[in-house]
Amino acid sequence: MKKIVLLGSSGSIGESTVKVLEAFPEKLELVGLAVQSNYGRALEQAGQFGVKRICVTDQAAAKECRAKASGIEVLEGESGLEELAASEEADIVLCAVVGMAGLKPVLSAVKAGHDVALATKETLVAGGAIVSDACRETGARLLPVDSEHSAVFQCIGDSPQFVERIVLTASGGPFAGRDNVDFSKVKVDEALNHPRWNMGKKVTIDSATLMNKGLEVMEARWLFDLPLEKIDVVIHPQSIIHSIVEFIDGSMLSQMSVPDMRFAIQYALSWPDRWKSDLPRTDLAEIASLDFGTPDENRFPCLGLARSAAETGGTMPAVLNAANEIAVEMFLADKIPFSGIWETVEKVMMSHKVIASPDLEAIMSADKWARESAREGA
Numbered sequence: 001m002k003k004i005v006l007l008g009s010s011g012s013i014g015e016s017t018v019k020v021l022e023a024f025p026e027k028l029e030l031v032g033l034a035v036q037s038n039y040g041r042a043l044e045q046a047g048q049f050g051v052k053r054i055c056v057t058d059q060a061a062a063k064e065c066r067a068k069a070s071g072i073e074v075l076e077g078e079s080g081l082e083e084l085a086a087s088e089e090a091d092i093v094l095c096a097v098v099g100m101a102g103l104k105p106v107l108s109a110v111k112a113g114h115d116v117a118l119a120t121k122e123t124l125v126a127g128g129a130i131v132s133d134a135c136r137e138t139g140a141r142l143l144p145v146d147s148e149h150s151a152v153f154q155c156i157g158d159s160p161q162f163v164e165r166i167v168l169t170a171s172g173g174p175f176a177g178r179d180n181v182d183f184s185k186v187k188v189d190e191a192l193n194h195p196r197w198n199m200g201k202k203v204t205i206d207s208a209t210l211m212n213k214g215l216e217v218m219e220a221r222w223l224f225d226l227p228l229e230k231i232d233v234v235i236h237p238q239s240i241i242h243s244i245v246e247f248i249d250g251s252m253l254s255q256m257s258v259p260d261m262r263f264a265i266q267y268a269l270s271w272p273d274r275w276k277s278d279l280p281r282t283d284l285a286e287i288a289s290l291d292f293g294t295p296d297e298n299r300f301p302c303l304g305l306a307r308s309a310a311e312t313g314g315t316m317p318a319v320l321n322a323a324n325e326i327a328v329e330m331f332l333a334d335k336i337p338f339s340g341i342w343e344t345v346e347k348v349m350m351s352h353k354v355i356a357s358p359d360l361e362a363i364m365s366a367d368k369w370a371r372e373s374a375r376e377g378a
Contacts, residue, residue: 008096214306
């Protein structure tokens with residue numbers, strides 16, 4: 001029986017994880033969960049799985065939660081999230097916390113020696129070197145939950161020394177297949193209309209700008225210890241092939257499934273085993289064809305900005321990530337146009353003075369500076 005702490009239990013990934021837990025009650029036990037403010041859902045989940053320890057990071061919501069919780073310890077704030085992630089009874093901590101907020105609890109879990117099933121790519125984008133060093137010190141493992149990185153992980157297997165390159169696939173979001181789009185006039189509902197995946201708003205907008213794929217390139221660098229030039233991206237609108245690994249002999253392996261996050265979540269929790277499941281099967285005859293294309297970085301500058309940040313290194317990846325989070329937030333609030341997302345990110349990056357080898361404090365400081373700069377219009 002594997003004991004799981006689930007951070008971000010009320011979000012899209014969190015709810016998919018709950019479905020996996022429901023499917024394997026004899027193999028998985030939920031021992032802790034965390035939400036930002038949706039304590040009502042957290043209490044429902046705690047009651048369903050018999051969880052006695054939860055965290056609500058929003059302090060006002062945590063206070064309300066304590067008034068309604070019975071027989072459940074309610075932690076709160078950033079410190080509570082870190083404490084829950086380091087719980088002694090945990091075997092695996094699944095982090096589905098949105099954005100930069102996942103970095104500190106992931107570090108807490110890793111320093112406690114826990115394996116981390118990672119769905120929060122920003123953790124490695126901003127703090128890849130620090131998290132990787134902590135993993136080497138404690139022996140904790142990072143198990144990817146993003147479908148693309150899970151695919152690479154499965155294809156590489158025990159042969160990382162033979163990898164020539166990896167190819168991350170991108171659906172392209174709602175706009176890659178549309179040539180005549182005025183990005184300055186795109187409405188929020190249009191950008192949120194993802195053709196394949198059901199995700200949270202922030203990730204969905206990142207998919208529409210292709211920033212999501214840029215962040216995944218940066219994450220893959222740390223997960224698989226590969227130089228950036230060995231990580232490519234292709235547009236694959238069907239989202240059936242989740243990524244491809246090319247080996248030094250020229251052969252390629254890919255992992256395929258219908259677009260459903262439960263595949264990657266289940267594998268992260270079952271690894272190194274595979275468990276028989278009732279997840280939907282892939283009917284190739286019904287799909288009929290699989291298409292691929294090269295991403296247009298002139299139309300979607302976020303992919304190039306992410307590569308540039310990764311090549312610069314130091315605090316620049318944290319700055320890109322923070323500026324993007326604020327820019328997406330402002331777009332969703334109708335404060336900037338869709339094209340203003342990458343314009344804001346680029347302006348903030350251009351005005352940043354990079355610290356080459358940052359510690360955690362420097363990363364957090366750069367993150368704060370970038371958020372303030374993005375809000376002020378750089």
